[in-house]
Amino acid sequence: MFQKIEAKVLGVFMATEKGSFITEERAEVQVEFGGIPGDLHFGLTKKAGEREPMYEKGTEIFNRRQISIVSAEECAEVAQLLKIEEVRPEWLGANLIVEGIDNFTLLKEGSRIVFPSGAALLCEGANHPCIHPGKVIQSQYPEKKIAGKFVKMAYDRRGIVCVVEKPGIIKKGDKAVIHSYEHFKGKVELSN
Amino acid sequence: MFQKIEAKVLGVFMATEKGSFITEERAEVQVEFGGIPGDLHFGLTKKAGEREPMYEKGTEIFNRRQISIVSAEECAEVAQLLKIEEVRPEWLGANLIVEGIDNFTLLKEGSRIVFPSGAALLCEGANHPCIHPGKVIQSQYPEKKIAGKFVKMAYDRRGIVCVVEKPGIIKKGDKAVIHSYEHFKGKVELSN
Numbered sequence: 384m385f386q387k388i389e390a391k392v393l394g395v396f397m398a399t400e401k402g403s404f405i406t407e408e409r410a411e412v413q414v415e416f417g418g419i420p421g422d423l424h425f426g427l428t429k430k431a432g433e434r435e436p437m438y439e440k441g442t443e444i445f446n447r448r449q450i451s452i453v454s455a456e457e458c459a460e461v462a463q464l465l466k467i468e469e470v471r472p473e474w475l476g477a478n479l480i481v482e483g484i485d486n487f488t489l490l491k492e493g494s495r496i497v498f499p500s501g502a503a504l505l506c507e508g509a510n511h512p513c514i515h516p517g518k519v520i521q522s523q524y525p526e527k528k529i530a531g532k533f534v535k536m537a538y539d540r541r542g543i544v545c546v547v548e549k550p551g552i553i554k555k556g557d558k559a560v561i562h563s564y565e566h567f568k569g570k571v572e573l574s575n
Numbered sequence: 576m577f578q579k580i581e582a583k584v585l586g587v588f589m590a591t592e593k594g595s596f597i598t599e600e601r602a603e604v605q606v607e608f609g610g611i612p613g614d615l616h617f618g619l620t621k622k623a624g625e626r627e628p629m630y631e632k633g634t635e636i637f638n639r640r641q642i643s644i645v646s647a648e649e650c651a652e653v654a655q656l657l658k659i660e661e662v663r664p665e666w667l668g669a670n671l672i673v674e675g676i677d678n679f680t681l682l683k684e685g686s687r688i689v690f691p692s693g694a695a696l697l698c699e700g701a702n703h704p705c706i707h708p709g710k711v712i713q714s715q716y717p718e719k720k721i722a723g724k725f726v727k728m729a730y731d732r733r734g735i736v737c738v739v740e741k742p743g744i745i746k747k748g749d750k751a752v753i754h755s756y757e758h759f760k761g762k763v764e765l766s767n
Contacts (some may be wrong), residue, residue, distance in 0.1 A: 385628065437754045444740045445697060446740070492684035492700055505637060507684070508684055508685050511759065538761050546637055548636045549630065549637075550634075566701065568732050573652055
């Protein structure tokens with residue numbers, strides 16, 4: 384039911400500046416139930432926004448977007464598609480950047496990422512690109528037209544969002560084990 | 576990104592008897608962050624068990640299995656496959672039984688089920704059949720051989736597990752709106 388894949392943590396990040404989703408690198412982060420204390424997205428609950436159109440804006444709802452992770456491979460692909468040198472995890476507001484997983488954004492919901500400290504994250508699914516990081520990338524490359532292209536190019540390369548399943552420390556350089564959840568297609572068909 | 580489907584709540588249930596996962600019908604249940612207070616599966620955290628082989632048994636982890644839902648259509652299919660009259664939601668330990676959604680178990684993770692009170696559940700994915708409900712069904716039909724067949728026949732018909740996204744009341748007879756999450760396959764391919 385689970386397949387194990389090794390991944391390397393290339394960097395860990397937090398967003399601590401009021402009014403900005405841009406993250407800054409740290410040597411390590413402590414994760415608790417709810418996310419990374421002090422980070423913009425920390426909390427077991429959050430206020431509903433544009434990503435939750437079924438709720439009135441500002442409604443208190445469970446926070447399934449506690450931690451966001453991107454992959455080095457997909458950031459490089461987005462940079463290539465945008466014809467720029469790099470797309471940095473900070474510009475995307477990512478909390479982690481990992482390396483070593485093909486099509487990381489497509490990691491099946493229910494997969495777990497387990498770190499050496501025992502900390503573990505539960506994959507809640509793909510993060511959907513929105514315009515805001517496109518504007519940040521644009522500001523880094525003012526001579527190019529990027530902002531409008533970002534959403535399309537980053538689709539299915541924007542990484543995943545996670546819930547903290549087990550508290551602990553996540554460090555730059557950690558070797559994480561991804562327990563990749565594979566849905567077994569074994570449904571017995573009805574005969575009539 | 577979300578498609579709306581209407582579903583009817585045919586029944587709501589709780590497991591309150593110590594040592595048993597079998598649920599009992601109620602007229603309504605109050606859901607809070609963490610599930611249904613007083614129910615066997617209530618809690619923002621739970622102890623890791625057989626379904627979480629990446630953790631030592633008993634480890635405190637986030638509870639993604641707060642509420643389980645089955646569909647009337649799939650329960651009828653399982654009964655047909657097992658050649659018995661019915662499979663009751665209580666025997667499966669379900670908290671809700673709904674009607675009106677094709678292939679309910681395959682509802683995409685990230686879908687929401689919103690009830691008239693404002694209560695809402697977040698789909699965490701398919702529930703995987705284990706042997707225990709098979710034994711309960713067997714006890715109802717002692718003349719048949721069922722227990723060993725249940726897991727196979729119930730695969731992809733066992734319903735889903737959910738996290739409470741917004742507290743409120745869920746009542747028998749409620750018309751719920753399912754905001755079915757559709758993953759848009761719009762990835763731009765790299766040209767080289």
